[in-house]
Amino acid sequence: MGKDDKLYITAANVFANLVFLTPIENNLKNENEFLNFKIDFTGEKNGYMIMKIEKNLLEYINSIISDDKNDIKECGKEILNIICGNILSETFTDKKRFKLSPPIFVEKLDIDAYNFSCSTKIFFEEGSVYLYCNLNK
Amino acid sequence: MNILIVDDSPVMRKMIKKTIEMSNIDNCVFFEAGNGKEGLDILEKNWIDLILADINMPIMNGIEMIDEIKKNTVYNDIPILVISTEKSYDTMEYLKGKIVGFIHKPFTPEFFSSKISEITGGIYGKR
Numbered sequence: 255m256g257k258d259d260k261l262y263i264t265a266a267n268v269f270a271n272l273v274f275l276t277p278i279e280n281n282l283k284n285e286n287e288f289l290n291f292k293i294d295f296t297g298e299k300n301g302y303m304i305m306k307i308e309k310n311l312l313e314y315i316n317s318i319i320s321d322d323k324n325d326i327k328e329c330g331k332e333i334l335n336i337i338c339g340n341i342l343s344e345t346f347t348d349k350k351r352f353k354l355s356p357p358i359f360v361e362k363l364d365i366d367a368y369n370f371s372c373s374t375k376i377f378f379e380e381g382s383v384y385l386y387c388n389l390n391k
Numbered sequence: 392m393n394i395l396i397v398d399d400s401p402v403m404r405k406m407i408k409k410t411i412e413m414s415n416i417d418n419c420v421f422f423e424a425g426n427g428k429e430g431l432d433i434l435e436k437n438w439i440d441l442i443l444a445d446i447n448m449p450i451m452n453g454i455e456m457i458d459e460i461k462k463n464t465v466y467n468d469i470p471i472l473v474i475s476t477e478k479s480y481d482t483m484e485y486l487k488g489k490i491v492g493f494i495h496k497p498f499t500p501e502f503f504s505s506k507i508s509e510i511t512g513g514i515y516g517k518r
Contacts, residue, residue, distance in 0.1 A: 272497040340476065
């Protein structure tokens with residue numbers, strides 16, 4: 255299995271277990287505003303992961319988790335933290351220790367300024383999410 | 392059942408509470424702390440039946456809090472479940488014998504229910 259597929263499966267499992275979302279094949283709706291989050295990690299390998307998530311989707315997820323609309327950015331950070339922790343555990347063995355930095359919200363993201371070793375996109379009825387990962391910094 | 396949730400993310404604490412509520416575990420009263428130090432303060436003042444703790448937290452992390460709890464003869468027998476994205480072998484080895492289980496994020500209501508049932512001998516949660 256390639257890195258992109260592994261990232262897709264790991265992230266899809268996080269969304270399914272956390273907020274019961276099932277991916278769909280394609281999102282035919284026009285994509286709207288995206289919110290961006292980044293997390294760095296150090297350890298056996300250093301790197302970072304970036305999540306671009308459609309605001310509609312994140313609002314939906316936040317409504318499941320929290321009764322406060324203002325939690326939306328914290329919700330995005332927590333999701334990225336979980337996806338990153340899981341992909342590192344899946345990619346490397348459990349014996350390797352990684353330290354995750356606190357995730358951050360990125361106001362303006364220039365995705366071309368980053369290098370990635372794998373990426374994926376997942377479509378849900380409620381919106382899309384793009385994930386980019388650099389494991390080889 | 393009085394449950395202390397120790398996690399620096401308010402959203403994660405909400406997520407844990409919601410998941411427990413969906414697990415059909417009745418009569419839960421939740422106490423919340425944003426780090427290990429706040430968790431110890433709550434333990435000093437309240438009766439707690441179960442502690443759900445994150446590892447990576449500012450001020451006092453989960454491992455430091457667990458070590459403090461284990462030193463205290465008043466509440467060192469309260470079951471502790473660690474809930475974390477971290478899955479490192481070193482951490483799990485260190486915590487062996489100090490905690491009753493490890494829940495890796497993301498978690499499902501079913502998993503929570505069976506874990507709590509296991510800890511409480513079937514009094515709470517589902518077998």
